[in-house]
Amino acid sequence: xxxxxxxxxxxxxxxxxxxxxxxxxxxxxxxxxxxxxxxxxxxxxxxxxxxxxxxxxxxxxxxxxxxxxxxxxxxxxxxxxxxxxxxxxxxxxxxxxxxxxxxxxxxxxxxxxxxxxxxxxxxxxxxxxxxxxxxxxxxxxxxxxxxxxxxxxxxxxxxxxxxxxxxxxxxxxxxxxxxxxxxxxxxxxxxxxxxxxxxxxxxxxxxxxxxxxxxxxxxxxxxxxxxxxxxxxxxxxxxxx
Numbered sequence: 001x002x003x004x005x006x007x008x009x010x011x012x013x014x015x016x017x018x019x020x021x022x023x024x025x026x027x028x029x030x031x032x033x034x035x036x037x038x039x040x041x042x043x044x045x046x047x048x049x050x051x052x053x054x055x056x057x058x059x060x061x062x063x064x065x066x067x068x069x070x071x072x073x074x075x076x077x078x079x080x081x082x083x084x085x086x087x088x089x090x091x092x093x094x095x096x097x098x099x100x101x102x103x104x105x106x107x108x109x110x111x112x113x114x115x116x117x118x119x120x121x122x123x124x125x126x127x128x129x130x131x132x133x134x135x136x137x138x139x140x141x142x143x144x145x146x147x148x149x150x151x152x153x154x155x156x157x158x159x160x161x162x163x164x165x166x167x168x169x170x171x172x173x174x175x176x177x178x179x180x181x182x183x184x185x186x187x188x189x190x191x192x193x194x195x196x197x198x199x200x201x202x203x204x205x206x207x208x209x210x211x212x213x214x215x216x217x218x219x220x221x222x223x224x225x226x227x228x229x230x231x232x233x234x235x236x237x238x239x240x241x
Contacts, residue, residue: 043089057081095148102147109143190217191237
């Protein structure tokens with residue numbers, strides 16, 4: 001059972017990846033022991049650990065690569081990572097203070113993901129995540145943190161910020177260029193080869209086989225089959241993977 005890369009990347013970069021063990025030995029303690037976990041920042045009563053930081057960096061890098069970002073763009077993103085982690089922890093701390101847990105919304109979000117990928121149960125979703133090398137508990141925690149952060153932002157910030165229609169229109173008129181985007185097309189494709197020879201003559205048998213394959217693929221898509229999985233299993237083009 002496979003999940004689309006979209007699942008693993010779109011939600012905080014599709015889900016949380018399992019943390020790799022540190023490449024170098026942990027630093028020694030002045031008392032003769034070994035430091036089990038290094039703290040990189042303290043936010044109120046919470047600590048952001050080295051493994052939290054490393055995991056977040058890996059997620060960010062994986063998501064950036066899926067978007068086709070350059071190495072320079074990926075490196076630029078590292079500069080703000082710790083600040084972003086601290087900002088998120090501040091939002092989570094405020095959510096805790098307000099009694100916002102995000103549990104109910106998290107269950108709903110997980111169920112939506114399950115339905116999107118045509119899985120029978122939550123156990124199937126957990127199994128599919130594990131088969132992809134994803135920590136299911138980290139995956140749920142990321143979704144929960146997103147929900148808490150969004151709700152705190154909406155409750156604590158949104159209700160304090162009010163604009164009149166006139167202010168919105170004036171801002172838009174002054175920043176039109178910021179919203180202008182060139183026309184573009186995003187293409188997802190499943191290519192079916194007709195087996196046309198170099199001489200340009202078409203083999204009727206190959207054409208009939210290709211037509212049947214194309215019609216079967218289209219029927220599966222109309223019945224709700226996952227496009228990414230069908231592309232990997234059925235496409236004859238170089239983009240199948």
